[in-house]
Amino acid sequence: MTLRPVLPWFKDGRTALRQLVMAVVLLGVYAWSAAGTNLSLGELVRGVPGLADIVSRMLPPNFANLPKLVGPTVETVQISIWGTTLAILFTIPFGLAAARNISPHPAVYGLARFVLNATRSISEIIFALIFVAAVGLGPFPGVLALAFHSVGMLGKFLAEAIENIDAGPVEALVATGASKWQIIMYAIVPQILPEFVTLCLYRWELNFRSATILGIVGAGGIGFELVTSMRLFQYQDMTTILVVILVLVSFVDYISSAIRARII
Numbered sequence: 542m543t544l545r546p547v548l549p550w551f552k553d554g555r556t557a558l559r560q561l562v563m564a565v566v567l568l569g570v571y572a573w574s575a576a577g578t579n580l581s582l583g584e585l586v587r588g589v590p591g592l593a594d595i596v597s598r599m600l601p602p603n604f605a606n607l608p609k610l611v612g613p614t615v616e617t618v619q620i621s622i623w624g625t626t627l628a629i630l631f632t633i634p635f636g637l638a639a640a641r642n643i644s645p646h647p648a649v650y651g652l653a654r655f656v657l658n659a660t661r662s663i664s665e666i667i668f669a670l671i672f673v674a675a676v677g678l679g680p681f682p683g684v685l686a687l688a689f690h691s692v693g694m695l696g697k698f699l700a701e702a703i704e705n706i707d708a709g710p711v712e713a714l715v716a717t718g719a720s721k722w723q724i725i726m727y728a729i730v731p732q733i734l735p736e737f738v739t740l741c742l743y744r745w746e747l748n749f750r751s752a753t754i755l756g757i758v759g760a761g762g763i764g765f766e767l768v769t770s771m772r773l774f775q776y777q778d779m780t781t782i783l784v785v786i787l788v789l790v791s792f793v794d795y796i797s798s799a800i801r802a803r804i805i
Contacts, residue, residue: 603778606778607781607785616761620762621793624685625687625688625745632691632695640703657693659693663690665751672686683756686760687752695740710728714727746794750790753789
């Protein structure tokens with residue numbers, strides 16, 4: 542009789558102890574990371590005058606440089622469009638193969654998952670360096686870099702969307718003797734299409750942001766102008782480029798939101 546009031550207290554105490562241990566471990570991880578990265582508020586404060594000096598040199602922007610940025614800006618948009626388009630084309634077969642509920646064989650499923658994990662884990666900058674070495678400087682390696690890196694994310698979310706579909710329409714088509722491709726086209730695609738289109742538009746936004754810096758490694762776009770102005774200490778030109786990137790990112794975000802609103 543006397544044990545009953547004790548058991549809830551014991552359970553609550555054990556839960557509190559577990560939470561305390563988790564909090565201590567979490568704080569330990571943050572302290573370890575801070576030590577490893579030389580995290581220092583004092584260093585930040587001491588760096589403020591240097592930062593203020595750079596900002597003062599960046600202002601006002603040199604808008605006389607705008608005509609020279611038209612070509613690289615257009616190139617950046619083109620890189621993002623083609624990088625995303627190629628990624629979508631590659632994503633569809635890998636996404637279908639990586640969905641457990643429709644993958645033709647466990648070996649195919651495992652291979653598709655491995656490819657998606659591999660492409661997602663490698664940065665687009667690394668891909669750009671590889672393709673610059675393979676096909677030379679210019680926007681084409683930037684397109685390939687964005688395409689290969691984007692397949693990992695798009696394929697993962699496509700596979701998960703397929704695995705989470707309502708099984709009712711699929712079972713109904715199977716009962717009628719429909720083929721595999723008929724099931725995909727008439728039971729799976731209608732369920733995942735709005736989500737997949739939204740995901741592709743979001744990936745396009747990310748790819749445009751990434752395309753603005755691929756020029757740093759010689760993969761074309763406005764990033765080449767940005768890194769050149771930084772190396773030559775032309776800070777006012779750099780500010781102009783940053784303003785152009787900000788305007789374009791806002792425009793791409795507006796276009797993407799408008800398309801999503803029409804689809805959804």
